Amino acid sequence: MSNVKRNYVFDFDSTLTSVEALDVLCEITQANNPNREEVLEEIVNITNKGIDGDISFPESLKQRIQLLKAKKSDLSVLIEELKKYVSPSIERNKEFFEQYSDDIYVISAGFKEFIDPIVAEYNIPSERVFANTFEFDENDLIVGFDAENSLSKHNGKIECLQNLDLVGEIQVIGDGYSDAVTKVAGIADTFFAYTENVSREKTVANADHITPSLDEFLYINDLPRNISYPKNRIKILLLENVHSDAFKKLSKDGFTVETVSKSLSEEELIEKIKDVHVLGIRSKTHVTQKVVDAAEKLMVVSAFCIGTKQIDLEACKENGIVVFNAPYSNTRSVVELAIGEIIMLMRSVFQRSTEIHSGQWNKTAEGSREVRGKKLGIVGYGNIGKQLSILAEALGMDVYYYDVEDKLALGNATKVDELSDLLALSDVVTLHVDDNAANKNFFGEKEISQMKDGAHLVNLSRGFVVDIPALVAALKSGKIAGTAVDVYPEEPRKNGDFFTELKGLPNVILTPHVGGSTEEAQRDIADFVPSKIMAYINSGNTVDAVNFPNIRLPRQTNAHRFLHIHKNVPGVMAKINKVLAEYNLNITGQYLSIDPKVGYVITDLDKEYNTEVLDELRKIEGTIKFRVLY
CATH class of the missing domain: 3.40.50.1000 (HAD superfamily/HAD-like)
Known part of the structure; x- marks a missing residue:
């Protein structure tokens, strides 16, 4: 100064x-x-x-x-x-x-x-x-x-x-x-x-x-201040037409926010991300190793959706970049669509609607059944599967579920230990599995053959989960009476022309990945995800991070807070505390969480510090990222 x-x-x-x-x-x-x-x-x-x-x-x-x-x-x-x-x-x-x-x-x-x-x-x-x-x-x-x-x-x-x-x-x-x-x-x-x-x-x-x-x-002016780095210097980039409430919330908190309505290619994102601290995306933008390598200032990637398959989580972790998503905010929207599609499939609503649109009157009860008393088989009993279970039971359906993990049944739902057993008894099968790459073609010719003849299939999970040619064959043969599909193995980056082999088949409901696309869900996501971003930037909290050790702690007053991200190797904590001791700094609180690859430690101090201590902490072997919060 x-x-x-x-x-x-x-x-x-x-x-x-x-x-x-x-x-x-x-x-x-x-x-x-x-x-x-x-x-x-x-x-x-x-x-x-x-x-x-x-x-x-x-x-x-x-x-x-x-x-x-x-x-x-x-x-x-x-x-x-x-x-x-x-x-x-x-x-x-x-x-x-x-x-x-x-x-x-x-x-x-x-x-x-x-x-x-x-x-x-x-x-x-x-x-x-x-x-x-x-x-x-x-x-x-x-x-x-x-x-x-x-x-x-x-x-x-x-x-x-x-x-x-x-x-x-x-x-x-x-x-x-x-x-x-x-x-x-x-x-x-x-x-x-x-x-x-x-x-x-x-x-x-x-x-x-x-x-x-x-x-x-x-x-x-290098004067005493409550926060180390002004929020207006922290640049946030929101892509893919993220709900405007996210922009308002983050801007109101003092950050500089830029929005782009579309997804960006890898090359475009590499060029754009050089001075970005926080990146917000949905499902179409891919955060690859090359993108991470080019992101010199990136601290946070936030997925304004459930899935994180489009993000290289390990590359982010190894570069000290925390990833958040919105695992619950659109659950109700997806479940309501599933319920609606189950009813429409069972009643052949789309077939009758298409006939009317083409000038035909075909009043018939053939192929039109109530859902009450029918057996619903839920594959994947996570947040969506559980809520679907409750609503379907309220409609009078008998609910069965299968999950690779041991999940407690809600209501009167019945756990089935083998997928084949679930498929054999279900009038409707609905898929809610995660985006693990191992689930590619999880549901194919073998699984379809195990289904009850004339059953219905709903896929609101991931496009690559279902073998589409096998599904098309089953629909044409009558093995499957109807299907509703919201997700596809390959989806375009922007609205426009699209083709699927399922096009034109009777009793097939096709929607363009809109399961979570309701105004309410997008508002909820635009509230939830920015809250996680602000909690991390403002306090260091990593609760609900997808790829990072979780730490929850209050904001301190009259204290200084250091955030240190390091490789999980022996001796790093000892070195951190040795440096603090050498500079005669009194620790008022220290919080450590680790996973197999990285450690995340937050240290609160009660007195002024010599800026040399910051250089020493950054020099510690294994350090990935270090910042002073306030």
Whole structure:
């Protein structure tokens, strides 16, 4: 850090607080006014005109005070309201204000009557707050302001800074044009456009640095901060038209998020991923070894779906990249489709519908049966299989299931030990097996031959699980009376032309991999997966990671947290703790989880550390990734 003395000059409205104080005061004073919305809109409009320099600031101030009709007693209510609206990154970095209070000034076109009480809690005394003051009449009504105060005039901040005659470098942090002109006029050495709450075109255009949060400002200046690396510098790339709620949630948390509506080829992804920290995909984008090798900054890959077959999990693990998915969020959607397709197959609904569409009336009960009392065979009794079991039983079906693992039956479902036995008794067989490569053509000619004649087959699992030519032959021969297929051995990367051998066959329901594609499921996924991303980036939690040791722990305050990912070889923990001991660091908490290949250790420390310790920890043999969280 530079030895030159620095003076940090903060704006108040929309910088230290997330709101414009006079706008809030207007809401208080106009609470019972039937025309309050019109008055509020006018106040905001005048505020913005003044901030952008479209009207003179004195005129803006005068017009707003006339509309406010506020009393002195309203100010105490305003102060309590403003305490709720301190900007989030300001609030979490109180340590900076406490340590550097002698170098911090607040220069605002707001009013000392409400600014002083707010900033006092951040160790900024009244004598370093420069702002306007109200004028009151004999009834304590606010009627004006001190017109002699330089801050009530056009370019008042320039005059105020000139009068202060501060020694050393002057850095101005604010959101308005009146802050930006201090640099244009040569009074401020550096201007930071503060955009956490609002981004104004004229302000940003004149900035040396755009500062989406105080974390970024502190990072640039190498000052004490609550988090080690500003979130706005963490880039997240979301592909394949991930639900917009994911973008909103991650952006709101402070990350820089880019969205792409389609999947990317390996070559495209290699080019795109070089500066990406978090990658979000669905099922069509493949994260290969080559992609992982090119991903210099990648920390997280998140699948906004159930399957992770499209991700090289081992390559990610060996490079310290944590993988998350959404194993539960679309379960209900898949189950409802399965139930609907079972009913439609048993009733031959699609055949009758196709006949009507082609102009034929064929009212018949032949091949149309109730599901009540029929035997449902579920192959794969995981999250989807279990929920299907409960709903099918509620419809009156007799439920049987087969799974390679020992799974506890729900309701009145019956476990069957051999797949062949399940197939022989089931009127409908539904597949819900995982995406293990060993399951390719898991269901082929042999398994079809073991099914009851005239049974139905539903596949909502993976396309490569079923031998399609064998299924086609069974449908044509009548061995299988009908089938519903949502997944295919090869699926296109984008919407358009598609061919399958199942096309045109009677009593065959074909859908384009939409089992989990409901608005509700996509919203749930867009909530669940970002939560996992944020928990890892913000706290180091790896709970529900697909490829990584799981650690759950709370966020600490007044502590530092180191995250160390290493190869699972003997002696690494001893070396980590030896380095910490050599630098006289006191460990307040340490959490370790390992699997056969990697170890993940989180260390909390209660005191400041020499940055040399970071280099020593990175040098430890076997280290894959190391970062300081806060």
